[in-house]
Amino acid sequence: MNETVISVRNLTKCFGSFTAVNGISFDVHKGEIFGFLGANGAGKTTAMRMLCGLSYPTRGSGTVAGFDITREGEQIKRHIGYMSQRFSLYNDLTIWENMQLFAGIYGLTKKDTDERAKVLLERLDFFSERNTLVGSLPLGWKQKLAFAIATIHRPDVVFLDEPTGGVDPMTRRQFWELIYEAAESGTTIFVTTHYMDEAEYCSRVSIMVDGEVRALDTPTRLKEQFAAESMDEVFRTLARGAKREEQ
Amino acid sequence: MKHNFLSFVKKESLHILRDKRTMLVVMLIPVVLMVLFGFAISTEVNNINVAVVAPERTDGVKEAVDRLANNSNFTFKGYIGQERIDECLRTGKATAVVVFAADYDRLAMQATEGVPVKPIIQVILDASNVNMATSATAYLQSILLGAKAQQAMFETRMLFNPQMKSAYNFVPGIMGFIFILVCAMMTSVSIVREKESGTMEVLLVSPVRPVKIIFAKMIPYFTISCVVLVTILLLARYLLGVPMSGGVSGIFALSLVYLALSLSLGLLVSTIAGTQMAALLISAMVMMMPILMLSGLLFPIENLPKFFQVISNIVPARWYIDAMRKMMIQGLPIAAVWKECAILLGMTVSLLAVSLKKFNDKLE
Numbered sequence: 001m002n003e004t005v006i007s008v009r010n011l012t013k014c015f016g017s018f019t020a021v022n023g024i025s026f027d028v029h030k031g032e033i034f035g036f037l038g039a040n041g042a043g044k045t046t047a048m049r050m051l052c053g054l055s056y057p058t059r060g061s062g063t064v065a066g067f068d069i070t071r072e073g074e075q076i077k078r079h080i081g082y083m084s085q086r087f088s089l090y091n092d093l094t095i096w097e098n099m100q101l102f103a104g105i106y107g108l109t110k111k112d113t114d115e116r117a118k119v120l121l122e123r124l125d126f127f128s129e130r131n132t133l134v135g136s137l138p139l140g141w142k143q144k145l146a147f148a149i150a151t152i153h154r155p156d157v158v159f160l161d162e163p164t165g166g167v168d169p170m171t172r173r174q175f176w177e178l179i180y181e182a183a184e185s186g187t188t189i190f191v192t193t194h195y196m197d198e199a200e201y202c203s204r205v206s207i208m209v210d211g212e213v214r215a216l217d218t219p220t221r222l223k224e225q226f227a228a229e230s231m232d233e234v235f236r237t238l239a240r241g242a243k244r245e246e247q
Numbered sequence: 248m249k250h251n252f253l254s255f256v257k258k259e260s261l262h263i264l265r266d267k268r269t270m271l272v273v274m275l276i277p278v279v280l281m282v283l284f285g286f287a288i289s290t291e292v293n294n295i296n297v298a299v300v301a302p303e304r305t306d307g308v309k310e311a312v313d314r315l316a317n318n319s320n321f322t323f324k325g326y327i328g329q330e331r332i333d334e335c336l337r338t339g340k341a342t343a344v345v346v347f348a349a350d351y352d353r354l355a356m357q358a359t360e361g362v363p364v365k366p367i368i369q370v371i372l373d374a375s376n377v378n379m380a381t382s383a384t385a386y387l388q389s390i391l392l393g394a395k396a397q398q399a400m401f402e403t404r405m406l407f408n409p410q411m412k413s414a415y416n417f418v419p420g421i422m423g424f425i426f427i428l429v430c431a432m433m434t435s436v437s438i439v440r441e442k443e444s445g446t447m448e449v450l451l452v453s454p455v456r457p458v459k460i461i462f463a464k465m466i467p468y469f470t471i472s473c474v475v476l477v478t479i480l481l482l483a484r485y486l487l488g489v490p491m492s493g494g495v496s497g498i499f500a501l502s503l504v505y506l507a508l509s510l511s512l513g514l515l516v517s518t519i520a521g522t523q524m525a526a527l528l529i530s531a532m533v534m535m536m537p538i539l540m541l542s543g544l545l546f547p548i549e550n551l552p553k554f555f556q557v558i559s560n561i562v563p564a565r566w567y568i569d570a571m572r573k574m575m576i577q578g579l580p581i582a583a584v585w586k587e588c589a590i591l592l593g594m595t596v597s598l599l600a601v602s603l604k605k606f607n608d609k610l611e
Contacts, residue, residue: 052452074454082452086445092265093258104254105453159452 003030005157005188006051008062013046013055020046022211023060028157028204033179033189035199035219038208039239044192045161047208051190052159053077065156078106081150085162085192087142089149091135095126098134099149106153113152120148123178140171147178151187158182160191164198176201196232207235209242251455255463262437263467273433277425277475281482284417295383298324298341300332305352311368311391315345320386336373343383344371345391368392418483419571420544422502423564425479427538429472430509431516432530434464438517439526457606465510472506483575493574497581501574501588505567508595512563515602538564566590 006028013021021043028034038044049055051064053073062069065079089098096117103113121127124144134142143163150158160179164172176198183189183203191202199205199219206216215222215238219231228234263270297315301308304326316323324341335341346369348354354366370387374380438461441447450460480498483489491498512534520526539545541555542564548556559565570587573579581588 054451077452077454080452082449084445084448086448088445088449090258090262090446091444093261097258097261101254101258102453104257105251105450105455107251107454 004028005030005032006034006062006064006190008051009060011047011050011060011062012058013043013050014058019211021050021057024208024211024213025060026206026213026216028188028190030156030188031183031186032203033183033191033201035202035205036190036192036208037199037205037235038192039242042208042242043211044208048159048161048190048192051076052080052082079156081153081155081158083146083150083158083160083163085165087139087146089134089142089146092133094131094133095121095137095145096130098145099152102149103152108153116152116154120152123181124148140167140174143167144171144175144178147175151182155187157188157190160189162192162194164193164195172198196230196235199231199235205231207238209238214238252459252463255455255459256466259437259464260467263471269433273429273471274475274478276428277421277479278482280421280425281418281479281487284421293320295321295343295379295386296324296339296341297321297343297345297387298327298332298335299345299347300327300329301347301351302329302349303352307352307355308347311347314390315387318386318390320383321390332371336371339373342373342379343387345369345387346371416572416576417544418479418487418489419568419575420542422476422479422571423505423542423544423568424535424538425475426472426502426506426509427512427534427564429475430468430506431513431534432527434468434510434513435516435520435526435530436523437464437468438514439520439523442517443522458603461514461603461606465514468513469506469510472509476502476506489575490578491575492578493580493583497584498571498574500581501567501570501584501591504588504591504595505563508563508591508598511595511598511602514606515598518602518605537562541565542568544568563591563594566594 004027006026008027009025010023011021011025012019012023024047036044036048046055050057050069051062053064053069053076056070064076067075067079069076090101093101099117099120100113103116108116117130118127121130126141126145134145137145147158147160147163150160164175167175172195179189179191179201191198193199202219204216204218205222206213207222208214215225215234217225222234223229223231226234226237228237299308299312299315301312312323315321324335327335327341327344329346332344332346335344348367348369351366351368354362358366368391370384372380372383438447441450451457476499480491480495484491513530516526516529516533520529537558541548541551541559541562543559544564548559548565551559566587570584570591573584573587574581
């Protein structure tokens, strides 16, 4: 819990006169599961896009995996994995072909790719299904597969944008087991979610309201601080003061 | 990184190969169009049924009717009486009726001796199909008057396409149309599809440069277009007998430029359109319509109103089709169409520049 993987200072993004993200600062440590919470429209996605090198900050600075987010976006892209809230593998390719593609994108060698794909698929008990078209899989399977593929190049940080939306509770559990395993092996997890029970699983949680980080601590201490029974209550206490309307 | 580029090309090729229906359509459309325009749909006039009214079947009349009957465009349906003209045309037994005056031979004889009165042949036509009627009149005129040189009122010589085969004209047109369809429409739809499905987002977070994504997408479509190009040229040469005397290499070179242009157009559309539906609509309205109407594919540019003639200058297909006609039918070498080549090259470069710039801006 000492090595800092993500470090952000006073990060701000404006679109015209609208300030989507307003001067946020925080650190994320190696191997941590960092929950990034906030209502829709609070600025989570915008902040995450800046961290992934997809968008430039208007003001402020930050580093991800040791690279500067304003100047070294291309380097950052090599060291992170990303899973979007929409399912984003290719439905008309097989599981195996999808893995080969993304391994190829990150420059893995053929031998390395095959080994890595085999390990990941065996972990998921998918290896026998590797020639199935991804489009014919149930959503829960797809999401687990997408996570596996996001980590195929052993990234330092994995960004997960609402990875469990629309997934049944059973599969969500399994999904979180995968997240834990990845974190234990040293990968830092940066995850957004709307499920407050999932927030309880995180090492630390930040809650964004109106473009600002209003709370940041472990789930236990946040509950003490707000004298709340659950994270759900903490979240609602904070979100009640939001001025922005949900979009 | 060469490796990631190749995995992209492979992925795009798989997308196309898995989509059997689209594949089939792309490969079949050119063949179907070529056969349709080459044989079935033709502006030539064939098999016109002609009946003849001749009160006296003199030698002059017989000679004229023989020429008519021997012409492949006409089918001689026999002599009829004057009172049956209306009935024949109405029932469709004949499309044209030729009426010789009783004194046809005598006047024709006098005409050769310098008397200024010429014999009159009346032609009565069913003009419900205007195009057919016009062409039939012209044919009849040349056949019936053609024999006696001194009576010829006009002389027309058809160069390059002496039989006036319409298929000749359509081949370059079809090429101009098909390549826009395959390259521009299909690439734009395939880029926009990735935006729609969310996969584009994941690709953008990966270390692949956007330019690479785009070029990897273009390669398979470019390959397909080349296959289509070869198919069309083979069909044109051996099925339709288009001469292509200007040299196949020139035709190929210019076609490749046009392919590049179509791909750039597709890229531009993909930066404007947000959904596959929009991409299809833009392709259809902004690309297909002008090609059909303003490129000389269906209507000669000279026949368009002045305003549209000016607009047709910015339709790339116009220049391509024009140059292709010159090379494939008139048999000119590529050096003779340098102007069209230069215009197409210029258009390609500027389109590519604009769309790449737009594509990169869009990512921010």
